[in-house]
Amino acid sequence: MTDAIHIHVSINGNTVTDSVIPRMTLLDFLRYKAGMTGTHAGCEHGVCGACSVIFDGDPVRSCSLLAVQANGKSVMTVEGLSNADGTPGTLQEAFQDAHAMQCGYCIPGMLVSAHALLARNADPSLEDIKEAIGGNICRCTGYVQIIEAIQLAATRLREALK
Amino acid sequence: MNEHPGANLKFVSRKRRVREDKRFVTGTAVFAQDVNLPNMKHCAVVQSPYPRAKILSIDASLALAMEGVRYVLTGDEFRANANDMKFGLNTPEVKWYPLAVDMTRYAGEWVAVVVADDPYTAEDAAELVEVDYEALKPIIDPEQAYEEKDRLVHPAHGSNVLYDGHFYWGTVDEDFVAAEERLSYRVRWGRSSTVPIETFGVVARWDEAVDILDVWASIQMPNYVELLAATLRIPLNCVRLHQDVDVGGSYGVKRGIKHSVIVGYLSRLLRAPVRMIEDRLINMASGDAHGPDRIFDTQVAFNRDGKILSLKIRALDDAGAYPGRAPFQLAKPISAIVGPYKINSVQYDAISVLTNKTGQVPVRGFGQSPTNYMIETAVDKVARHLNLDRIEVRRRNFINHDEFPYQIPSGSKYDSGDYHTVLQKALDAANYDELINRRDAARAEGRLAGIGIGTCLEPGGGNNIFEYLMNPSAEITTFSEGAEIRVDPDGLVTGVVGTTTSGQGHETLVATIIGEELGIDPDDIRVVHADSLNAPITRSPVASRMAIMLGSSTAAAAQKIIAKAMKIAAYNLQEPEDDLEYVDGSVFVRRDPVRKLTWREICFIAHKAYHKMPDDMEPGLQAQHVFQVPGGGQLPDESQRVQIYPCFSFQAHIPYVEIDPGTGHVKILDYAIGHDCGTMINPDIVRGMVIGGLAHGIGAALYEKFAYRPDGQFESATFADYLMPSVYEVPMVKDVDHCTPSPLTSHGQKGSGEGGYLGAPAAIASAVNDALHPMGVSIHELPMRSYLIENLLNGGKTDP
Ligand code: FES
Ligand code: FES
Numbered sequence: 001m002t003d004a005i006h007i008h009v010s011i012n013g014n015t016v017t018d019s020v021i022p023r024m025t026l027l028d029f030l031r032y033k034a035g036m037t038g039t040h041a042g043c044e045h046g047v048c049g050a051c052s053v054i055f056d057g058d059p060v061r062s063c064s065l066l067a068v069q070a071n072g073k074s075v076m077t078v079e080g081l082s083n084a085d086g087t088p089g090t091l092q093e094a095f096q097d098a099h100a101m102q103c104g105y106c107i108p109g110m111l112v113s114a115h116a117l118l119a120r121n122a123d124p125s126l127e128d129i130k131e132a133i134g135g136n137i138c139r140c141t142g143y144v145q146i147i148e149a150i151q152l153a154a155t156r157l158r159e160a161l162k
Numbered sequence: 163m164n165e166h167p168g169a170n171l172k173f174v175s176r177k178r179r180v181r182e183d184k185r186f187v188t189g190t191a192v193f194a195q196d197v198n199l200p201n202m203k204h205c206a207v208v209q210s211p212y213p214r215a216k217i218l219s220i221d222a223s224l225a226l227a228m229e230g231v232r233y234v235l236t237g238d239e240f241r242a243n244a245n246d247m248k249f250g251l252n253t254p255e256v257k258w259y260p261l262a263v264d265m266t267r268y269a270g271e272w273v274a275v276v277v278a279d280d281p282y283t284a285e286d287a288a289e290l291v292e293v294d295y296e297a298l299k300p301i302i303d304p305e306q307a308y309e310e311k312d313r314l315v316h317p318a319h320g321s322n323v324l325y326d327g328h329f330y331w332g333t334v335d336e337d338f339v340a341a342e343e344r345l346s347y348r349v350r351w352g353r354s355s356t357v358p359i360e361t362f363g364v365v366a367r368w369d370e371a372v373d374i375l376d377v378w379a380s381i382q383m384p385n386y387v388e389l390l391a392a393t394l395r396i397p398l399n400c401v402r403l404h405q406d407v408d409v410g411g412s413y414g415v416k417r418g419i420k421h422s423v424i425v426g427y428l429s430r431l432l433r434a435p436v437r438m439i440e441d442r443l444i445n446m447a448s449g450d451a452h453g454p455d456r457i458f459d460t461q462v463a464f465n466r467d468g469k470i471l472s473l474k475i476r477a478l479d480d481a482g483a484y485p486g487r488a489p490f491q492l493a494k495p496i497s498a499i500v501g502p503y504k505i506n507s508v509q510y511d512a513i514s515v516l517t518n519k520t521g522q523v524p525v526r527g528f529g530q531s532p533t534n535y536m537i538e539t540a541v542d543k544v545a546r547h548l549n550l551d552r553i554e555v556r557r558r559n560f561i562n563h564d565e566f567p568y569q570i571p572s573g574s575k576y577d578s579g580d581y582h583t584v585l586q587k588a589l590d591a592a593n594y595d596e597l598i599n600r601r602d603a604a605r606a607e608g609r610l611a612g613i614g615i616g617t618c619l620e621p622g623g624g625n626n627i628f629e630y631l632m633n634p635s636a637e638i639t640t641f642s643e644g645a646e647i648r649v650d651p652d653g654l655v656t657g658v659v660g661t662t663t664s665g666q667g668h669e670t671l672v673a674t675i676i677g678e679e680l681g682i683d684p685d686d687i688r689v690v691h692a693d694s695l696n697a698p699i700t701r702s703p704v705a706s707r708m709a710i711m712l713g714s715s716t717a718a719a720a721q722k723i724i725a726k727a728m729k730i731a732a733y734n735l736q737e738p739e740d741d742l743e744y745v746d747g748s749v750f751v752r753r754d755p756v757r758k759l760t761w762r763e764i765c766f767i768a769h770k771a772y773h774k775m776p777d778d779m780e781p782g783l784q785a786q787h788v789f790q791v792p793g794g795g796q797l798p799d800e801s802q803r804v805q806i807y808p809c810f811s812f813q814a815h816i817p818y819v820e821i822d823p824g825t826g827h828v829k830i831l832d833y834a835i836g837h838d839c840g841t842m843i844n845p846d847i848v849r850g851m852v853i854g855g856l857a858h859g860i861g862a863a864l865y866e867k868f869a870y871r872p873d874g875q876f877e878s879a880t881f882a883d884y885l886m887p888s889v890y891e892v893p894m895v896k897d898v899d900h901c902t903p904s905p906l907t908s909h910g911q912k913g914s915g916e917g918g919y920l921g922a923p924a925a926i927a928s929a930v931n932d933a934l935h936p937m938g939v940s941i942h943e944l945p946m947r948s949y950l951i952e953n954l955l956n957g958g959k960t961d962p
Contacts, residue, residue: 101187103664104183144853
């Protein structure tokens with residue numbers, strides 16, 4: 001077996017240093033090495049989006065990246081969306097107000113995709129929202145309340161800037 | 163107009179946050195995959211590549227030689243040390259072991275399990291296990307399987323027929339003779355399932371010091387701990403299921419009993435915690451989570467005014483190789499076998515067969531969704547045949563609002579409903595007249611456009627008597643649910659839920675109802691999930707039953723708390739109870755309200771001031787209640803008529819579709835739905851369930867299929883092959899609610915977890931066939947994939 005490789009990754013602003021086998025996925029690294037269990041495995045073949053994280057600013061599927069590819073990079077997971085004191089941020093509050101979930105399993109990925117959208121588009125249209133979460137499969141909700149939550153968050157974030 | 167006196171309710175039916183949501187948005191929820199115990203071992207499975215084969219030998223020596231590999235378990239070892247998994251039907255020779263013994267019965271069946279220090283090593287080692295097979299010709303087609311005498315999935319059983327039942331309720335033959343018209347048709351419901359985004363996972367640890375098998379599992383099923391104990395040959399009170407683990411979706415299928423007995427067995431043997439998490443490919447091929455796969459042959463007798471008199475139904479269901487409780491999915495539909503319609507008599511032949519496919523498990527609606535598709539097809543066909551409006555035919559056959567409770571031929575008494583009003587609300591939400599103009603304008607431009615009409619009944623809260631109907635040795639006549647409320651010396655309240663949760667919002671349900679009954683803000687109430695050794699009686703959150711059953715038991719437990727508080731107050735205020743009143747925790751003297759005992763005083767007395775308690779009263783303030791299924795507790799009569807479910811919710815679905823004539827692709831452009839589940843405990847939860855179920859139904863109607871090649875190879879192991887609706891396939895649904903309270907539950911509530919899924923496939927099929935009608939073709943199989951429709955439009959046929 002190939003030797004372990006030493007990597008350091010900035011996760012939600014904290015640097016995590018560990019040694020990993022070369023084939024370890026970023027998803028497994030986040031969950032089992034860095035203790036960030038908010039990121040979930042749904043398919044592990046790049047379709048469902050449950051494993052989505054922000055990787056150097058862009059949303060990616062952590063099941064389809066290797067941990068070693070994250071060496072020296074920064075990753076943000078669902079845990080990083082909360083405020084510094086651990087309370088839910090605006091997007092997370094909106095998801096609760098709209099009850100945009102049931103089992104909650106897809107929700108970290110949804111939030112990450114929605115966060116990436118709102119970071120670049122303060123006033124997204126319905127089509128923009130669909131495009132942003134088009135690669136996130138939710139079996140529970142039928143998406144309507146998720147869309148409503150993202151719209152609610154966008155409105156609140158815009159109002160906060162006024 | 164809504165009937166429920168909602169104005170009197172403080173918390174029930176009010177828009178309030180769902181308390182479960184916070185842990186999901188912060189990523190702090192704990193799922194089975196997040197349970198990480200010291201020294202935990204990991205499993206990987208060896209799968210059979212053959213759908214039907216003799217196992218000649220298994221050689222695990224190379225795997226065992228790998229560093230980090232701890233054990234390899236085979237079916238022979240398991241059979242020598244444990245029992246087969248038993249599931250209710252009286253078919254003792256259909257033996258199900260978690261690992262194949264002697265022969266394999268479907269492609270992907272587990273043959274061995276490798277245990278290692280980490281999952282990567284376990285998977286590598288699994289590839290080194292060498293199995294010698296002698297491949298046999300499989301039996302794949304369910305109709306062939308029914309007739310087949312030699313090629314048997316379970317040879318010792320003597321046939322491939324698991325169940326062949328005949329029901330005859332009322333004057334079927336007379337009604338068929340008397341009817342002015344008759345027609346017959348076949349519809350086919352394809353093999354699909356619920357496919358939660360979380361796969362099944364389980365961790366087990368044997369605690370030698372206390373003789374307890376601790377289990378953390380992504381489970382949603384009744385009888386789980388019973389099955390674990392019975393299979394592993396350990397006493398029932400030696401299994402402790404930790405039910406505070408969140409389940410990442412289930413809708414019926416999270417029943418990893420075979421995974422669980424494997425890790426239970428191994429953890430005891432290896433004296434270490436053992437974990438098994440399915441990957442997606444295993445989940446799809448061999449996690450045993452497929453759903454109904456059913457052919458209906460139906461005859462309808464009706465008059466020229468559109469009134470349907472009688473049905474003759476033959477349902478043939480392909481249960482796969484190991485059926486579990488799947489065959490009972492032919493029996494739940496008996497409870498609503500005529501849908502929302504006044505149909506005088508029914509003949510129902512229900513057949514379950516074994517084939518060399520993955521085993522079937524209960525799926526959302528427990529067989530009701532395929533059946534509803536069959537019933538609604540009948541109504542559309544009658545309308546077409548008579549050239550009558552599909553809505554008008556429904557209205558003429560609907561049970562009227564003033565006819566409830568209404569007993570149908572199979573013995574079910576529907577509790578309440580207002581089908582005409584809910585359908586009208588859905589039509590209004592759809593802007594039906596404009597929708598017709600839109601369809602006709604699209605047609606005038608040469609497009610294929612259609613409107614669907616579909617309704618459904620959602621039976622909820624059943625008593626399990628369907629098991630007796632199919633196996634009279636199972637005298638089970640209840641399916642009760644317990645609740646527990648504890649009040650501490652500070653007056654703070656904790657509710658206890660006795661089961662796992664997989665998105666239904668049970669904690670919100672319990673807090674809302676306790677709050678309503680006791681007059682306490684639900685936000686101040688804690689709700690916990692007890693482990694199975696600490697829990698009140700539960701039959702798990704299946705069958706749209708928790709609002710009905712847990713809601714009603716919680717309300718009754720709260721009333722017991724109030725009753726005790728009243729007694730304490732009466733004793734201390736020295737007034738008869740009749741002169742006292744309980745308001746929001748305090749007890750007042752009605753004619754002199756300044757004289758009262760506050761909640762804090764009552765709770766303090768109950769816990770600490772025994773000298774202020776009435777004589778012989780038990781100290782403390784807590785209550786349990788076990789709610790019996792309303793109308794349950796009876797065995798069927800001599801005509802097999804019986805009440806199975808107490809409550810019946812109703813929905814009406816109006817989708818609008820257009821079909822690309824070149825590719826056969828169906829696009830749902832609009833969708834309106836009216837739903838009535840009585841009193842909604844939390845309207846946002848109900849709305850989510852309704853729309854989510856509907857989206858699931860879109861998948862079953864158009865995309866999702868576990869496909870098998872004729873040679874038995876499985877073709878749908880990835881999310882690229884098994885297609886679930888994304889946000890692009892689900893329209894922004896217009897939903898309207900209505901409330902016809904149930905007279906049988908604490909607040910008039912009924913079930914709401916299944917209806918969207920029960921109504922959508924029928925309604926979408928109705929829309930597609932409306933769109934295809936001008937072309938002179940129709941489709942009668944689900945999923946209605948593009949290539950099937952394209953083929954039809956090109957003059958081909960589909961053969962359901
Ligand atoms: S788990 Fe990564 S896309 Fe599904
Ligand atoms: S909330 Fe369950 S999968 Fe999305």
